[in-house]
Amino acid sequence: MxxxxxxxxxxxxxxxxxxxxxxxxxxxxxxxxxxxxxxxxxxxxxxxxxxxxxxxxxxxxxxxxxxxxxxxxxxxxxxxxxxxLESEGPFEILEARGVLESAIAEEAARRATPALIAALDANLRDMAAATDDRARVIPIDAAFHVAIADGTGNALLARLTSDIVAKRLSPLFSRLAGHFEGPPTWRCALAEHGAIRDAIAAGDPAAAREAMRRHLAQSRRRFTETFAEARAAEALDS
Known part of the structure; x- marks a missing residue:
């Protein structure tokens, strides 16, 4: 066989x-x-x-x-x-998240409740206070995405989101992120999270989907553009 x-x-x-x-x-x-x-x-x-x-x-x-x-x-x-390390690469993970989580944000906007918006607001406050601390901000960032999935009322979607977000802790993703993530990139992510929150709170499925898609596309772009901007410091392009 x-x-x-x-x-x-x-x-x-x-x-x-x-x-x-x-x-x-x-x-x-x-x-x-x-x-x-x-x-x-x-x-x-x-x-x-x-x-x-x-x-x-x-x-x-x-x-x-x-x-x-x-x-x-x-x-x-x-x-x-x-x-x-024979597993999904960081860019493959971000692409998959863009597909899955955009649809989840769309559904969360349809089912938005005061409890979900309160949870997202609390998360945004926590993230704003932690953008200089990578060890703190990573789980806060993950919790934001899982909270949105929870907001759909579908336990399977919440579990899938939790599992795929956890992949950013893989050795390959963590090392890549360690080279290119920092307070400026986390502040950008925080602003993008705010746009997602606002679209969900407005009950606008299309805007929520687009805000999430844009956020994860920007996350992927930051890994490439930050790299280019840091070439002199990292000497990867010297």
């Missing part, structure tokens, strides 16, 4: 290409890789996919990203087929 194996994630395929290129050029631990722009051009891959792959290799200990210097080969342990 033939057992189908799951397709390899795009970021894993790109990570393999990076390692193959390094091997072909005889790069060893301590040697510097080409810049991010050059790697993307040579491998013919998108910048987001390349970024996920580099972060994955960093988590695995295969590359080292040095601030103010560049990306270097490292001598991490060899990856195995059971590697825990």
């Amino acid at each position: 033939r057992i189908d194996t799951p397709p390899r994630r795009p970021w894993r395929q790109v990570a393999d290409l990076i390692q193959s290129l390094a091997a072909a050029e005889g790069l060893c631990a301590g040697d510097r890789l080409p810049s991010e722009r050059e790697l993307a051009d040579r491998l013919q891959v998108s910048r987001p996919s390349l970024r996920e792959a580099l972060i994955a290799l960093e988590v695995e200990g295969r590359v080292e990203i040095r601030k103010g210097s560049g990306i270097y080969m490292a001598n991490g342990p060899r990856r195995t087929d059971s590697d825990p």
Whole structure:
């Protein structure tokens, strides 16, 4: 009996290409890789996919990203087929959330209650007080999205939202976020949460759907644009 194996994630395929290129050029631990722009051009891959792959290799200990210097080969342990990083990438997760949670926000607007709006208001106050503290703001951010799903009155949707939001704590997502998230990005997220809250409170399903879609699209964009803005500091594009 033939057992189908799951397709390899795009970021894993790109990570393999990076390692193959390094091997072909005889790069060893301590040697510097080409810049991010050059790697993307040579491998013919998108910048987001390349970024996920580099972060994955960093988590695995295969590359080292040095601030103010560049990306270097490292001598991490060899990856195995059971590697825990063989899962959804951060951009794949954000895309899935955009599809699921936009529809959930639309339904929550149809069923909005004073209790839901009060819960969202309390969450926004908590988030405003925690934008400088990553350890505090992440669970507050997650609670906002779960509260909206709870507001649909559908326990399965609430559980699905909780599960998918929890994926941002994966090693790959956490490392990517650690490079690019900070008080400015959390303040942007807070403003976007406010727009979602207002649309739900107004009982406007279309506006709630669009506000959530925009928020998660902006979250994905921040991982790319912040990266570009921080190239000098991170030296990933030097």
